[in-house]
Amino acid sequence: MGGIIGHVATPTLSEQDRDTLSVMESLKLDNWLENHEVMVQQIINMVNADNIRENLRELSRKPHLAGSSRDNELAELFRDRLLEAGFDTADLVPYNVLLSRPNASNPNIISLHANSQEQWRSHYKEQELHADDYDEDFIHAFNAFTPAALVETEAGTGVVYVNYGRVEDFEQLDKLGVNISGHIVMARYGKIFRGNKITHAERWGASGVILFSDPADVAGLGQDPKDVYPNTEFLPGTGMQRGGTIKRKGDPLIPGWPATDYAYRIPKEEAELPKIPAQPIGYDDARVILEKLGGPAAPSEWVGGLKDVAYNLGPSWTQQYNNWKLKLNTHNTNEVYRSYNVIGTIRGEVEPDRYVLIGNHRDAWGYGAIDPSSGTAHLLETARVLGQLKKEGWRPRRTIVFCSWGAEEYGLIGSYEWVEEHLHKLQERATAYINSDLCTEGPVLTAKASPMLWNVLEEVVKKVPGVHSDGTLHDEWTAWFKVDQGLDAP
Template sequence: MSNQRMLLTVGAVTMVAGVIIGAIIGHFATSSTSATLPNKNSLTSQESEELELMSQLRRDRWQEGGKEMTRRINDMVSTDNLRDNLKELTRRPHLAGTARDDELAEMVRDRFTEAGFDTADLVPYRVLLSRPNATNPNLISLNSGQNVEWESHYKEKELHQDDYDEDFVHAFNAYSPAGTVTTTPGEGVIYVNYARVEDYEELDKMGVNISGHIVICRYGKIYRGNKIQNSERWGATGVIIFSDPKDVAVEGQTPQEIYPNTWWLPGSGMQRGTTYMGDGDPLTPGWPSTENAYRISKEEADLPKIPCQPIGYDDAKVILEKLEGPAAPSDWIGGIENVAYTLGPEWKPEYSTWTLTLSTHNTENIYRSYNVIGTIKGEVEPDRYIILGNHRDAWGYGASDPSSGTAQMLESARVFGELMKEGWRPRRTIVFCNWGAEEYGLLGSQEWVEEHTNKLQARGVAYVNVDTCASGPIFRGRSSPILWDILEEMTKVVPGTKGQDNLSLHDEWSAYTKWKSGVDSIPLATLGAGSDHAPFAFFAGVPSMDYAFKVDSHKWNISTYPAYHTGYETFYMVDKHIDPGFKIHQGCSRLALHILRYLADSSMLPYSIEQMPKTMAKALKDLKIEGIDSKLINIYDKYVLLEEAVDNFTVEAINFEKSLQDISPNISPVTLRAINDQMMQLEQIFIMPSGLPGRPMTRHAVFAPSQFDTYAAAAFPGISDLLYLIDELSGKDLTKRQNEIRRHISDLTIMTQNARKLLKEMHII
C-alpha cells in the first residue's frame, strides 16, 4: 500500500464532533464546491478552532506512531508474562459452564479492568451443553454371551505429574445421544477409514453394506460432525472414532517416542469434541439465548441421532485386530502395530460368537456460559469497532486450544493498557472478546453476534480471531480477501519466532512457502469454519481474519497437533515440546497488536477491495477448468451473466482503488468517513437473509465453509452444495434441484451487480 494512501485521513467523528463538522462543512462549502480549505490567516478565532478540529479528524495515527510505535510494541510483549498466563489458565480443566470456567472469566474481566479498559463485562447466555455421566461412563465392550471380555477406557493414563485432575471430563463426543447399540453375534464393526463421503462411496463400490452396523473410523481430514452425519446417512447405528498412530504418533509408539518424552500422542489419548453441525445454541437458532428466549425442543434441534464415542489407539487395536472381512484399500491402512486393517464386519473365527456393544450416557442441559467483553473507546470514531476474539473454554487443560490464544489476549490487553498510560488512545474503538462455550459449536460468539448483528453490520470494521496461538512452529493465516494485504503487511513488522536475527515473521512465512511448494508468493486463503470468526464472517458479513502457528504439514502429513483435545494437552506439553521459550506466543501477540492498531489508527481503512472480485473470478475459472461451468450452463443458460457480472465488478473495484490514490489530503472528513463506510458495507452485499440453500445460519454466498467439511473453505458454496449428487436425481427431484440452482445463480448475479454499484460515486443510487 502506498504511503500516499496511508496518509489519507478518515472523516471520523465523535457524537459532538459530528454536529460541529456539519456546521464547518456548511460554513466552508457555501462559497465553493472545492474541498480546499481557506488560508488560516483569513479566519476568525472560531473558524481557526473549527479548522483545527478538522485537521485533528484527518490525522493518521498509524503513520504518526511510525517505526517508534512499532518497535515499542514489539519490545513490550513479554515471554515471561505469556508463560505465566498460560500456566494459570491451564492449572485446572475448564470445560464450558463449569466453576473453573467461571473463575477464568472473572480473571479475564479483571485483567481488562487492570489494563485500563473503558468497559469490562461478563455477558451471560443460557445455552444447551452436553456432558457425560460422571458416575456411569461411556463404554465400548466386547462380549462373549453374557460375559464381558473387555471394556474400553474413558480417561487417559497419567503419564506426567500434572496430567491428573479429578474434574477432568470423561472422554465423550458432545451432543452424541445416550443410547446402547449392539452387534449381532459374530459381527463386530465396519472400518470406514475417515468416514468421508468418498470413503463411503468406495465401500459402496466394494459391495460393503453399512446399514445396521456400528462403524469405526479415524480422526482427521474432516470435521467429526461430518463423520457422524455421513455415517447416519449410510445407515450406521453407531460410530467409534479413534486417533490413529499414522496421524498422531508418526515416529513410533514406544515410551521414548511419545508423550511425555515427545509431543506425539500415547495410545490412551482420546480426542474429545462436539458433533453438532450448527453454530450457536442448538435451541435458539438465529436468536440470542438470553434468559427469556424462546427455545425449540431438543427433538427439533439438528443434533446427531446415533451414539458416538472416541477412544485411543490402544483400545482401537483391541477391536481392529479381531476383524476379518475384505482388506482395506492401501491408503486406508493406518499405523497401529500388528493390525491388518480389514474392513469387517465379521470377527475372526476364534471370536465368532462375540458381540460389540457401544453404550453412551450423555445428557443435555441448559447451563450459563460467560463471554467477557472489554472495550477501549476510540477517541475519534468510537462507533467503529476493531474486534479481537479468542475463546476460553477447553475440553480439558486446553494448553494450545485455546489457552495459548487466551494467554496472548491477556498480554495484548496489558500492552495496550501501558500504551494508554503513556498517552496513546486509538482512533477507533477496540473490542476484546473472550468467548465461552466455543468448543460446543461457537456458542458464545454466535449468540453475541446474533444479539448485536445490526450494530456489527453498521459499525464492524474487522474481526480478528486468534483461537490457538501455538500448536506448532508454522504460521498460517486466512481471512476475507479484502484483509489479505493487511495480514501480509503486518507480518513484515513482527520479528520472526525462530530466533534468526533480522528475519521478520513474513520472511519465515515466505521461506517456508517456497520450501514447501517452490513458489515465492504467500499462500493467502479464504476462511473455513471451526472457530469464532465464523459468525462474524458467514452470518454478519464483517470482514474477518483467523491466524495461528500450526504443525509443519509438509514435514508431517497430519491433520492437527497430536494432543488436540486430549488429556495430554497440558502446560508441560507446550512449555517442553511446542513452544519452549514462548517465542511463538510472543509473535502471536505482537501480530495481534499490530493488526489491531493498524485497523484502529489508519485514517482510511486499509482494505484491499479489488481482492474480492479477483478471488471470485478465480473461483469461476476453477469451475471452468473442472468442467462444472458447462454443467451449470446446461441447467441455466444465464450462468454467463454471473461471469459477466464478476468481470464488471473486478473492473469497478480496480477503478475504485485507483480513485483513492487521487483523493486530496484536504478532502472533507465527512466524505472520507463515507468512503470508509462504503468499503465496510461491501462484504455484506453477499449476505443472504435466509442463508444458503438448506443452511439458514450460513449466509455468505461467496466465501463460506463447505457443507460436507465445515473445516474447509469454499468459494460459491451454494453452487457446490446444490450440485452434490445431482446426477443421482431424476424426475421431480431433479427438476426441483435444477430450479434451486437457477435461482441461486440468479441471486449471485444480482448480488455481484449490486457490489459493483456500491463502488460507484456515492450520490449515484
C-alpha cells in the first residue's frame, strides 16, 4: 500500500523539466567525446596546404602598415572569407587610434659632419635584394612614437655606447665615470624592450638614441654576403628593426577606455610617449660610427660582433676624427587613424554564451610574410574547415570567436581596445584564447601555453601527424626539445 501511495504521490515531470534534463544530459562531456577521434581525423584531412600557401601569398603581396589602405583591404578580405566559410557573423570593428609614421619625403637621417660639410649619412631603408622588393608603400626605418627632432653633438664629440641600454648598463657607465647627460647614446637591440632602452636613456639625461642590431645577436655565421639573407636566415648589414616604443599597451590617447567615435582623448602632449628622438640603423651603418668612437674601452662582455671595431664607450672620437660631430634628425608624425579589427563567430550549440577565441594581428611593418601573415594564413584555412563542418551540420559546444587584430605592432592596440570595450562580458564568458602569430619559424612548429592549457596542447599534438617523420608532432617535439610532459618549452 505504501509503495502504491508513494508512486501516485510523486509528481510527473513537466515539459519544462524534461527540457532542462535534456540540456543537462547534453552537457555531459562523454556525449561530446563519442565522435571526437573521428572529427579530429576529419579536420586533419580537410586542411589544405595549398590553400595556406595561397593565403600567405595574398596576405604578404604588399606592405600593410596599420591603418593603411592595404591593411584595411586585408581586414575586408578576412571578413569576407569568414562569411564565405559560413560563419554566423563577421564584422569590421573600427577604432580611432593614435599611430606613428615616418615622413615619406623627408626620411630620418643620422649624419657625420666635419668642417661644416656632411661626410656621411645613414641609410633609411634596406638594400633591395630581389627585383620585386621595391614598393612605394614600404615605410622608411623608424621607431614609432618617438618625436621629430634635430639633436647634434658638439665638434669633437660622438656618442656614448651603452651596450643593451639596460639599467645595469647605465649604472655601469656611472661607475666608470662616463657622463650620459646631454649626449646621444647608441644601444644594440636585444635583452629588453626597445621602449625601455629609450626610457632609460631619458632617465640618464640623454638627448637622443641610436639603436642597431649587433652581428653577435643577429648574424651567427658571419657578416659576409654568403652568411646572411638571402643566402641564410641571418640579418644582412642593411637590415633595420622597426618597432613601437610605448610601454603602456593600447591607444595612448585613451588609456583604459575603448577608442570609439565618442571617446574623449587627452592631448598628444599629455600622452605617455618618448620625449627624445630615436632611430634604428643597420649594423653596416653602426660600424661607421662605432669604429670612429674614442674614449675608454668597453667592458669585455659589451663587445659585440662588428669586425675591426673596438667598441669604445665615447663620447669623444678617436684622434683622426676629433673635429667631427654627429646629427640625429627625425621627422616622425603622430596622427589618429581608423584601424579595424575583424570579429567573426560560429555560435555554440550547448553553451553559446561561453567563448573560445582564436586570433592574430594583421598589420605589419612591411610585407609581414612571417610576422604576422604566417599565422593569418593558417587562421583563414582553419576558418574554411570549421565553416565546412558547420555547413555539414556540426556546431561547436561553445561559441568560437575568430579575431583579426589591427595595429598590434604599435602596442597591441587593436586587441586592447576591443577587450576594453567588452571587458565585463569577456571576464564572465571567455574560456580560452589561442593566438596564432609567427606560426612557422624554422623547421618545426613552436607553441607555448598557460598552465591550464598545457595538457590540452600536449594531447592535441599527439594527434597531429609529424612533418619530418612518420610519428606525431609530439614525437618530433620530444626529439627536438627533450620535452616529455607539460610542454613548457619551446
